[in-house]
Amino acid sequence: MPEGFVVANDVNNSRCYMLVHQAKRLNSPNMMIVNHDASSMPNFYVSDKDGKRSVMKFDRILCDVPCTGDGTLRKNPDIWMKWNAANGNNMHGLQFRILRRGLEMVNIGGRILYSTCSLNPIENEAVIHRILLEMKGAVELVDVSHLVPGLKFLPGVSHWIPASKDNVGYNTFDEVPAKYHTQVRPQLFPPKSEEASQFHLEKCLRILPHLQDTGGFFVAVLEKRAALPFELKCKSDSHAALKKDLGQVCSADKIQSDNSTIFKGSLSNRGEANAELNGDTKDSNFEPVPKRKRLLGFREDPFVFFDDNEPVWTSIREFYDVSPDLPKNCLLTRCLMGKKKNIYFTSPAIKDLVESNHDRIKIINTGVKTFVRCDYKKVCDFRLSQEGLPSIAPFIGPRRRIRIAKSDLLLMLECDPKSPPQFETLDAATQENIKDVDVGCCLLEYRSEELNLDLTGWRGKCSLKVYIPSSDVVHYIRLLGGDVSKYAFDKFKKEPAEKDGAVIDTNLTSEGHMEVVEYKVPVEKERSGATDESNNGE
Numbered sequence: 001m002p003e004g005f006v007v008a009n010d011v012n013n014s015r016c017y018m019l020v021h022q023a024k025r026l027n028s029p030n031m032m033i034v035n036h037d038a039s040s041m042p043n044f045y046v047s048d049k050d051g052k053r054s055v056m057k058f059d060r061i062l063c064d065v066p067c068t069g070d071g072t073l074r075k076n077p078d079i080w081m082k083w084n085a086a087n088g089n090n091m092h093g094l095q096f097r098i099l100r101r102g103l104e105m106v107n108i109g110g111r112i113l114y115s116t117c118s119l120n121p122i123e124n125e126a127v128i129h130r131i132l133l134e135m136k137g138a139v140e141l142v143d144v145s146h147l148v149p150g151l152k153f154l155p156g157v158s159h160w161i162p163a164s165k166d167n168v169g170y171n172t173f174d175e176v177p178a179k180y181h182t183q184v185r186p187q188l189f190p191p192k193s194e195e196a197s198q199f200h201l202e203k204c205l206r207i208l209p210h211l212q213d214t215g216g217f218f219v220a221v222l223e224k225r226a227a228l229p230f231e232l233k234c235k236s237d238s239h240a241a242l243k244k245d246l247g248q249v250c251s252a253d254k255i256q257s258d259n260s261t262i263f264k265g266s267l268s269n270r271g272e273a274n275a276e277l278n279g280d281t282k283d284s285n286f287e288p289v290p291k292r293k294r295l296l297g298f299r300e301d302p303f304v305f306f307d308d309n310e311p312v313w314t315s316i317r318e319f320y321d322v323s324p325d326l327p328k329n330c331l332l333t334r335c336l337m338g339k340k341k342n343i344y345f346t347s348p349a350i351k352d353l354v355e356s357n358h359d360r361i362k363i364i365n366t367g368v369k370t371f372v373r374c375d376y377k378k379v380c381d382f383r384l385s386q387e388g389l390p391s392i393a394p395f396i397g398p399r400r401r402i403r404i405a406k407s408d409l410l411l412m413l414e415c416d417p418k419s420p421p422q423f424e425t426l427d428a429a430t431q432e433n434i435k436d437v438d439v440g441c442c443l444l445e446y447r448s449e450e451l452n453l454d455l456t457g458w459r460g461k462c463s464l465k466v467y468i469p470s471s472d473v474v475h476y477i478r479l480l481g482g483d484v485s486k487y488a489f490d491k492f493k494k495e496p497a498e499k500d501g502a503v504i505d506t507n508l509t510s511e512g513h514m515e516v517v518e519y520k521v522p523v524e525k526e527r528s529g530a531t532d533e534s535n536n537g538e
C-alpha cells in the first residue's frame with residue numbers, strides 16, 4: 001500500500017460531501033476529506049515510531065482557490081451580466097491568504113500549485129507577485145510548461161491596471177480616489193517596469209478559451225526554497241506553543257486556546273514582516289485568523305479504530321480466512337456504541353493522521369468501506385464491500401476465494417439478478433473451485449494476461465452471484481470485451497422505458513450527448529441517511 005496520502009479540503013460543507021462522492025470512485029484508503037477555511041487551516045500533527053508528535057508539512061499542495069470564474073464566461077453566460085473590472089479586487093485578499101497559508105504548510109523543497117478559472121490578473125499574477133514580494137526569495141515560480149506538452153497557453157503578464165467598480169483604471173495607487181482605497185489597495189498594483197523581470201511572472205500559464213476551445217484557466221507553480229521570512233522569526237514562539245499543545249491531554253477549550261496561540265504567534269510575526277515590506281504598519285495585509293468556533297461541535301460521527309479486542313473481528317477474521325498481515329487496527333467504524341454497520345479501512349499513515357488530529361480537525365470522511373453488515377444472511381455478520389476490496393483482497397485467504405473464468409463473469413454480469421447462473425452453467429474449472437468454498441460472501445478472482453479483477457461475490461447453495469454497485473456493471477462488461485450495445489439507448493432517438501426492477505444509469509458519450517444506459521443487476525445498497533454512522537460522510 002502506498003505510504004503517501006491526500007488531504008482534500010473545502011470550507012463549504014456541502015462541497016465536502018460532493019468531494020466524498022467524487023473521491024469514492026478512487027477506492028483509496030489513503031485519502032482524507034476535511035472541512036476548514038483554507039486561509040486559516042490548522043496544522044496537522046503526525047507521530048513518529050516513538051509516538052512523538054510533530055507538525056506535518058505537505059510535499060505538494062494544490063490551491064484551486066475561489067475566484068470570480070470569469071474564465072468560464074462561455075459556459076456561464078450570467079457572468080457577462082455581472083462582470084466588472086473590479087470584481088477580482090474582492091477575491092484577491094482571500095486568494096492571497098489561502099496561498100500564503102499553503103506555503104506555510106508545505107515542506108521546504110515542496111511545491112504548491114495555485115490555480116483559478118479566472119483571467120483577471122488581480123486574482124492571478126497580482127496574487128503571485130504579492131506572495132513573491134512577501135516571501136523575500138524563499139519562494140520561486142517554477143517553469144512547468146514542459147510538464148504539459150501540447151497544452152496551448154500564454155505566459156503570465158507582468159503588467160496590469162487595477163480598476164475600481166466604475167471601471168476606471170489606475171496606473172499607481174496615488175491616482176486612486178480616497179473613496180476607493182479599501183477596494184483598490186496598494187498590493188493590487190503590478191511591479192514597477194524596471195523590477196518586473198525579477199519576478200518571472202511569465203512562468204505562470206494563462207490558458208485562454210480560444211487557444212484550444214476550453215474554459216479560461218490560470219496556473220502557477222511555486223517552489224518553497226527556504227523557510228518563509230515570518231517562519232524564521234516566529235520559530236521559537238511556535239515551538240513553545242507546540243510544546244505546550246502536545247504536552248497535555250486536550251479538552252476542547254484547551255485546544256482552542258492553544259491553537260489561537262500558535263496562530264497569534266505566527267500572525268503577529270507575519271504582520272511585522274509584511275508591514276516592513278510595505279512600510280505600512282496600519283494595514284498589515286493579514287486579516288486576523290478567527291478563533292475557531294466550536295471545534296468539536298460539528299456533526300460528524302467519530303472515527304473509532306479497532307483495538308486488539310474488537311468483538312466483531314474474530315468472526316470476520318475466521319470467516320474470510322484473513323491473513324495476520326492485515327493491519328486490523330486500520331479498520332474503523334463510525335459509531336461508539338450499538339451495532340456496527342460498516343467497517344472502513346485506512347492506510348496506517350491516515351490512521352495516524354486521524355488519531356493525531358481528530359479533536360482539532362474537522363474530518364468529514366476517510367477510509368474505504370470494506371465490510372458491510374448483513375446478518376440476515378446467517379453466515380457471517382459482514383459481507384465484503386467492493387469499494388474496499390482492492391485494499392484488502394491480498395489478505396483474504398484461500399477459503400473465501402473462487403477463481404472464475406471470463407465466461408462466468410460475463411454470465412453473472414449480464415444475468416437477471418434474481419436468476420444468477422447455476423453451478424452447472426459455469427466453466428468446469430470454476431465448478432471445481434466452488435467445491436472448496438462454503439456458502440456465503442466470497443472474493444471472485446478473474447485473472448488473465450491483460451486484466452486482473454477481484455470482485456465481491458456470493459456463493460449460494462447452487463448459484464454464484466457477483467455483488468457490485470449497479471453503476472459498475474456496464475463498466476466491467478466493457479472491460480471484459482462484452483457486448484454493451486444492448487444496454488445503451490440514444491436519448492435523442494428513443495425514450496428509454498423504465499422496466500420493472502431495471503436500473504437506469506446515464507453516461508456521457510464521446511460525442512458529448514447523453515447516452516442512457518439501462519440494465520438489470522443485483523443492486524448493492526450503498527447509502528443511507530446523511531448523519532447515519534453507516535455512511536462515513538458519503
Ligand SMILES: C[S@@+](CC[C@H](N)C(=O)[O-])C[C@H]1O[C@@H](n2cnc3c(N)ncnc32)[C@H](O)[C@@H]1O
Pocket residue numbers: 009010011012015036037038039064065066067094117
Ligand atoms: C474553484 S472551486 C474548487 C473546485 C475544486 N477544485 C473541484 O474540482 O471541485 C473553489 C472552492 O473553494 C471553496 N472555498 C471557498 N472559500 C474557501 C476557503 N476560505 N477555504 C477553503 N475552501 C474555500 C469553495 O467552496 C469552492 O468549492
